[in-house]
Amino acid sequence: MARRAKRRLMNEINVVPYIDVMLVLLIIFMVTAPMINHGQIELPQIGKSLATPAVPLEVIIQADGSLSLRDRAISSTEQSVNQNQLIEAIKQKQAQNAEQPVVIAADKNVRYEEVIKVMDVLQQNQVQKVGLLAQQK
Numbered sequence: 001m002a003r004r005a006k007r008r009l010m011n012e013i014n015v016v017p018y019i020d021v022m023l024v025l026l027i028i029f030m031v032t033a034p035m036i037n038h039g040q041i042e043l044p045q046i047g048k049s050l051a052t053p054a055v056p057l058e059v060i061i062q063a064d065g066s067l068s069l070r071d072r073a074i075s076s077t078e079q080s081v082n083q084n085q086l087i088e089a090i091k092q093k094q095a096q097n098a099e100q101p102v103v104i105a106a107d108k109n110v111r112y113e114e115v116i117k118v119m120d121v122l123q124q125n126q127v128q129k130v131g132l133l134a135q136q137k
Contacts, residue, residue, distance in 0.1 A: 056101040057093055058133060059086060059122075061114055063107040087125045094128065105133040 058070040060078060067086055068078040071093070081089065094100045102122065106115050115132070122130050 054097055054100045056103045056131075056133075057090060059090075059102060059104045059118060061104065061106040061110050061118060063109040065110070065114055067118070083121055087121070087127070090122070090127050091125070099129070101129040101131060102127060103131045103133040105135075 055071075055073040058072070060068040060070060062068065067081050067083065069081050069086055069089055070076065070078045079089075090102055094102075104115055104118055119130060
């Protein structure tokens with residue numbers, strides 16, 4: 001009886017398929033690289049960075065639901081207003097300075113629903129740059 005040769009375990013990795021894939025990817029990248037549109041980065045201008053940001057208008061919602069408006073650029077006193085007066089005052093300020101932000105500050109006892117109502121009224125009247133004011137303890 002002829003004795004068969006034992007099969008040996010193959011402990012080598014065949015790298016030829018990996019080289020084929022690498023070469024195909026290299027060709028794809030070489031063909032597509034010249035077709036890519038290079039984007040332009042707009043760096044900030046020196047004049048823009050020197051401009052100081054506008055002091056925000058503060059819409060204050062009191063615990064009883066009444067509204068006040070504070071313009072810290074003019075004075076730190078609050079002016080009691082209703083919704084129509086609030087919209088007119090904010091639109092007038094933003095007509096003078098389009099970058100004028102508006103922040104809403106509410107008493108901690110005010111329901112969040114009241115804050116959302118004020119934000120909704122401002123949004124319906126196309127008031128830009130509205131945010132919420134949070135004070136640290």
